[in-house]
Amino acid sequence: MDFKKTYIGRVIYSLVSLTTGLKTTLIEFFTPKVTEQYPENRKTQHISERHRAMLYMSLDENGNNKCIACGLCANTCPNGTITIKTKMVTDEETGKSKKVLEEYTYDLGCCMFCQLCVNVCPKDAIAFNNKYENAVFDRSKLVIKLNK
Amino acid sequence: MKKPAIKSIPYEEFKDNETLESLIAELNKERTNVLVSKLDDLINWGRSNSLWSLTFATSCCGIEFMAVGAARYDFARFGFEVTRNSPRQADLIMVAGTITHKMAPVLKRLYDQMAEPKYVVAVGGCAISGGPFKGSYHVLNGVDKIIPVDVYIPGCPPRPEAMLYGMMQLQRKVKVENFFGDKNRKHSRKEMQDSPIIVTNVPDSLNEKKNQQ
């Protein structure tokens, strides 16, 4: 008869398997811990460049942006995260009227970070950054005006 | 004005200090007693450092919530690791994931079952606004429509650090609250009684609310 199946065999086999488990956790007990201490390591921590935490509009030193108010991003967004308000401005030199951006609103609270807006933008006016500390107390604070 | 302090992050670097300050101003209007306010500070210290959350997850964000609990991010460092499965023992509910029409009454009921003081954190796009599924026929667009939300953590799903950040925001909010005085309770008893949850699958004799109707 198989020793493993006898009464004594079962007891011994169980004890062996249990001790193996205990041994493994004991080794873990003494190995250095893997925890990253988040708020303490804020300065040194590495977040992937590609991480998408929030949409932003790159502004130059005068606060100008590259947006041409074409509305492609707002149209391609699956759930209406982006709304664009435009106005018509007449160029003084040429006299032609031109559509310019008045307000670019982005609702961080319902963005799904699918990157379609960034992909579709013809001027690379918008991009995602990796600043993830965005929790707020008020829902309305999540609706952000991106242009200045 | 008292400024709630959190280790390792200066007050100024936190987002949305305006809302917090207006909350403090509102709460401090009626408070004069120094002794009471010291006691309040002590109680708030206890409360804010012992936020036990209900294990509640419906979808993707729930997995990130588990990741926060695991070794790398380890929310035990903050004392949040005692996640309770029974709403009676939990202090906060992290609504992690989409809430659908069918789930909405369940969520409300869980919230009602929790003991005061209780807090709600809306995690991720779905819980904040319906997120990716905003246009769906079966999705609740934001849990703040049925329960009061204290902190919103945007992301889809938010990364674990963002969740920890959100929890610290909640700590800040807890730290400015008053234990003494009626501002404490989020809902009056009256409101609780009027809450629209009606239990339908018990005998009518036991169902007080139904009998009242």
Add this chain to the structure above:
Amino acid sequence: MFDFSTITTAIDQFLRDIMPSQAALLVECVLVALCAVLAYVMFAIVMIFMERKVCAAFQCRLGPMRVGPWGLLQVFADVFKMLIKEIISINNSDKVLYNLAPYLVVMSSVLTFCCLPFGEGLLVLDFNIGIFFIMAASSFGVLGILLAGWSSNNKFSMIGAVRSGAQMISYELSIGICLLTIVVMSGTMQISELVEAQRDGWFIFKGHLPAVIAFIIYLIAGNAETNRAPFDLPEAESELTAGFHTEYSGMHFGFFYVAEFMNLFIVAGIASTLFLGGWMPLHISGFDSFNTIMDYIPGVIWFLGKTFFVIWVLMWIRWTFPRLRIDQVVSLEWKYLVPIGLLNLLIMTLCVVMGWIF
């Protein structure tokens, strides 16, 4: 070695001098009760903190870090919170039993706690059937759990309570047999005498093989008695949400929580008293200078050191193994632990009769 009874006798004498002996007795009772409850709470806090840190270390993480240095104040924060948390009253529950249950559980563990010999002369209850009293006092904790499950008007609680009834009553037997093994060996049931009998060597060394087996069985059964993994079925989180205390909130839940940890402390304390020599220092015959150094370490430290070592081992077990199923729990007891325990008792008796113990 310092005998703590000199202090207690002095206090007793002082009190009797200033007031009639009846009143002195009353004051003493109150004092002792206060001390006991204070110590109980203190150890509970230490235990909870230890559990959280040890568990974290086994799971390659850090555990509480941010409340006070190394998270030392974490448990105090929890206690503050728990004290002011709302206690929900449940509709359609048996109110009296529902409110009574947590106190029963705590009472049982306080009573047992009082039997632990922390040092020479430093124990509250010491009479000739001490072991018997411990068994009796610890076994009515299950009553509290059953009542909690019954009165909550919750089906999960009910299943948890019934599970716990089946489990705790079964495992009481094994504990009894193990304790009996030691009683057979020492010939006394009084706690202080049991410790005294280990002056020339701890029972686990004196009783060699049968004592070691009894020790192991005691640890397993003791773990089951405290409802801790791998025997945490009454509150099996993934099955029954929170088991018998699902409906309890605030401090009522806190009592269950504390009692669970203190039961662990008590199990470990009894183990160290009966098997590891209680507050007796470690002596190795032949090494006289070593023995003298050991004697300088106070008995309280010896006792706590041993107890916390046993607790650490139990935590190690808890954080390693998965949970058993209820039928497996019961069959482990009745098919393995009880027969082995009985056989072990027989061997021990034989050893005692033949004089094979040291």
Add this chain to the structure above:
Amino acid sequence: MNPTFIDIKEFRQHMENLRRKGMDFLRDLIGMDWGDEGLGAIYALENTATGENIQVAIRCESRDNAHIPTVCDIWSVAELYEREIYDFYGIIFDHHPDMRRLYLRNDWVGHPLRKDYDESEALNPIRMENESPEDVQRPYEIAEEAQLKELAKQTNKIHGDQYIINIGPQHPATHGVLRFRLALDGEEIRKIDIHCGYIHRGIEKMSEKLTYPQILALTDRLDYLSAHQNRHALCMCIEKAIGIEVTERTQYIRTIMDELQRIDSHLLFLSCAAMDLGAITTFIYGFRDREKILDIFEEVTGGRLIQNYNVIGGVQADITPDFAHKVKEYCKYQKGKIKEYNDVFTNNIITQKRMIGVGVLTREDAISYGCTGGSGRASGWACDVRKRHPYALYDKVDFKEIIYNNGDCYDRFLVRIDEIKESIHIIEQLIDNIPEGDYKVKTKPIIRIPEGRYSAAVEGSRGEFGVFIESRGEKSPYRLKFRPMGLPLIAAMHKILKGAKVADLIAIGATLDYVIPDIDR
């Protein structure tokens, strides 16, 4: 592949014949609303012995009173699929034993996937009162193996005098929001009634209004643990339909990512199974190692869980330069860690006692219920899509399909552990040979799929994930159906639960490895 339409009168006979000819696996059942042509359904069938695939369709012209004969006695899984179609389209399946809604509340007005569905808030406001249990329902008998037809006659409810507990919708062991209504006898389970739909998000209906790139974003959120594979399936289907060939480099990246995702999912499976059985430390170990994959994902795709990586024609961004190095490092690390899991959990006597011989799913049942993935392979059914219908690079790499034969919880567990090793093996073959080239081919800005029906399937982390598109040449699909990986698993639940205890339900649920948003969609 275009389905053959069968006349409703000959339908039953035809289906029975097909089953007799060996069409034993109902891959998918797709409800359809063809507008004026009526409502109907498409049945995708496979012969597991020969690998032959056919599609059969049925149509009934009456919209208000649509009736189709049931096939749930031929393929058991059809029971839940048909309930789903009843829920979405209002088609009544004759002789179905349990014609209840599957996902939506029973007081829901209308059938949402119909083209004429009225979505107004007024009809279906957010109802805050609890759902009342429906009167006619058939809980699945576990104790006896009666035929479905007989059961249909005795529509016995779960009675009030039985000890009934609700596991879920909010319960730590259901991995989300699934609800089991159990009738207990002591610790033993007598009856089970499964309620889904607590996370039904209506993705399929939403897709009918979105453009194809927009739909892609939703697939990640179906089964978030096979986000890559889900997206891969849809991309593949669309690429097939519009006739683009992706580059070799893309194929390599996709395959490696799929396998990394599979390891990620299996590690999570291991962790959660351990947690459900009470071994919390193993749970943490699994998560610790999973973080390393998530790091790689985040570095390359920018997302940890929801990656948004595959796009039509390629991938979103090229891999980072140190990708290969990191993946190789990870593979080496992971191989060492598997022993640790085995030591602490798999070989533990308590685990074995809890799992061996518990929750047996036979091979026949696995096929009849369509339980693909690890659960099917543990029952001895070679159902791996990577072998059955190779896609991407799976016909070029050498790998073994892991098959166990007992079909119990322990085998289901071992399959996943071994698959981690197999996936590492696949990755190691590919990682050094990623060819140079474009990571994405140019596509038109607006993607329209030519009229027709298209389908594609991949091996997701927990079974076959299929996509079915019916297009009318628009920029959004006329009908899009995802084959859920989890629905067949929970359909088989009452069969598996035979003689099980409450604790076994947890072990079975953990090892079946379902993800609820994938079931509910």
